[in-house]
Amino acid sequence: MSQSLCPVPADQRPINEYRDLKASWFFEWSSWPRPRFQRRLLLLWGMAWFVSGPVAIASFSLKEAPFHTFLAAALGANVLLLLILLRLVLGWAYVGDRLQRPTVVYEETGWYDGQEWQKPEPELAQDRLIYTYELRPILQRLQVTLLALVIFSLGLALGWALL
Template identity: 35%
Template sequence: MFAPKNVCPVPFDQQPLNEYLALKKSCFFAWSILSLNKYINTVLSIFVLLLTVIMPIVWILSYNKMTLWYVLSYSILSVDLIFVLLFTRLYLGWSYIVKRLLSATVFYEESGWYDGQIWIKTADILTKDRLIGLYQINPYITRIKYSLFFCIFFFLLEGIILYLI
């Protein structure tokens, strides 16, 4: 799956295709490329899990001065903030990999930060990387981007509602 050393001087771990495969296998990024139904179920289960963890914390921090509605509202606002941070990290990770896959050149480090090199991809490797980037990763990035916008919208809406009340 990786390019031979005589074709590609980039170290194994820094080759864009291998970075993609490693990100795809990682626990944090793997759930974001599930099928749409599993993705929605995972997001909802993470939401419920975070809500059950954060709600008692908000209740304790409020010193029992808030009503249950306020505790629930602040808990949902906190969970939305966590989701904004989570989706931002997912977006940045996947967009970095896509940028390296779609690029015609690859910057890599041989032994440290002081001796970086640039490798120009061959036509075959460039075609394969671009196909993977455009047709496998870009739909997931679009899904993550819409999820991020959705969470930001609801975070701002909840913040405005809590401010007005």
């Protein structure tokens, strides 16, 4: 966005919000190539087991109900991973929405003085291209992953109910 014509503070401009999100340590890995992204998900799921596993073992007798213990730990790990994925989806979706909108809502000095700025056509076209070719594939991957994890969690819950 043009520095001289755009009244929106630099940190509230959608293109800069996108760049900041893409460069942040938490959000950047969702834009990595698929195998690396999947390894990160497995690592996070494994780390979540360090929390959910001991809780499941303390909640159920490992000797008397090993399947319940395993399913409880897996569901606990899934919940933690679901929360992480949900945060990623919401963060990317927020910035994606701001990139696609023809106007930018911003605050000049605080929460009480909201303003709205109409993007010029070239800037709107640029923002929408960034959304279409860079951000939307990330968002779609995250949504599919989130859906797969929800289905997996439902399968674990069904397994629990059938035991």
